[in-house]
Ligand SMILES: Cc1ncc(COP(=O)(O)O)c(C=O)c1O
């Protein structure tokens with residue numbers, strides 16, 4: 001079914017802050033037309049709008065003025081991103097020795113690094129303690145033993161203890177991490193969290209400085225974060241009463257939703273900052289606790305909308321039912337989210353003016369999987385043809401960081417744009433990169 005020939009305006013809820021419609025012929029980001037970036041760097045191509053990243057960092061800093069904002073590097077991390085985050089005054093969450101190595105290579109201040117992970121290896125922990133990261137978030141009793149086995153450093157290692165508040169983030173089951181019977185953290189309800197605190201408080205060489213919880217990802221309800229905060233403050237009061245220790249930090253994790261399609265729900269930094277701080281202040285008052293330093297850990301909310309992926313159309317086919325498939329030169333190797341979570345995306349023809357009316361189109365990848373879908377029912381001009389360029393916004397989080405070499409397809413480059421300049425941040429993988437590890 002053909003729809004209107006008029007294309008929707010750029011929705012800056014899902015496109016980067018500097019995205020600009022060039023009279024229907026193209027879209028520029030960071031002052032550079034996407035078609036020009038595709039010509040220069042090839043496709044598939046990840047574009048990252050530096051201005052968008054910095055603006056979102058500042059929005060979270062302003063929303064949590066008295067607290068701390070930690071960028072969750074698992075969303076997207078490279079040296080340039082680490083530098084931008086450091087320059088904007090945020091802290092950084094890493095969850096592996098590899099992510100820590102990137103932070104270290106970028107000169108990220110060790111004391112503003114938090115190491116996460118439900119199963120940190122001895123290598124992860126050793127790297128964290130050797131670099132002197134500010135805090136390690138303890139996620140299991142085995143980890144307490146592994147930390148102790150690494151021996152003490154000159155100064156006690158500051159720890160946060162990850163606890164389960166028993167709050168369901170309400171998004172995809174694969175992203176739900178605040179409920180009982182999942183792999184992360186110590187259960188408050190079972191008493192495991194209180195026992196973990198007892199073990200850590202008595203352990204020489206460590207300094208417990210606070211509690212942490214993270215209830216999930218792509219969460220649209222602030223009320224769920226408020227509920228988790230109250231439950232963790234309740235445990236802080238119990239710890240004070242049992243040990244005479246008032247922990248100075250409360251880390252409420254990340255998970256703030258962003259829109260992928262126009263009209264999708266999102267959480268604004270200002271709203272979440274205001275309501276979370278009010279919930280913490282109120283809970284602390286009821287327990288006669290001093291208000292701790294509050295930390296949040298946005299990942300997606302900082303990087304997602306800065307990213308646009310550009311693909312080249314390889315083919316168009318119509319199924320017997322009339323369903324139209326447009327195949328592009330990327331897919332689940334650069335964007336696994338539709339396959340993993342049923343995610344859907346906005347898609348836009350760029351690089352030429354559309355003349356035909358729009359129609360619902362399924363944009364699919366090049367991989368040998370029927371589930372290799374990038375977008376379902378995307379409105380695209382009926383004359384989309386091989387050689388055209390398609391742009392997919394909101395691909396700055398959990399795309400490059402979750403990319404793979406499936407079918408031994410080489411991972412795309414990442415190009416940072418700002419002020420009319422494009423800069424290669426991560427080069428395209430080469431076949432020698434692929435063969436280098438194949439030592440058989
Ligand atoms: C501990 C922790 N903090 C923060 C985040 C960031 O979550 P999001 O990217 O949804 O903000 C994650 C990932 O979900 C996480 O595991």
Ligand SMILES: N[C@@H](CCCC[NH3+])C(=O)O
Pocket residue numbers: 074175217218337341397398
């Ligand atoms: N990987 C998920 C986000 C969950 C992150 C878990 N720490 C996504 O792509 O949306």
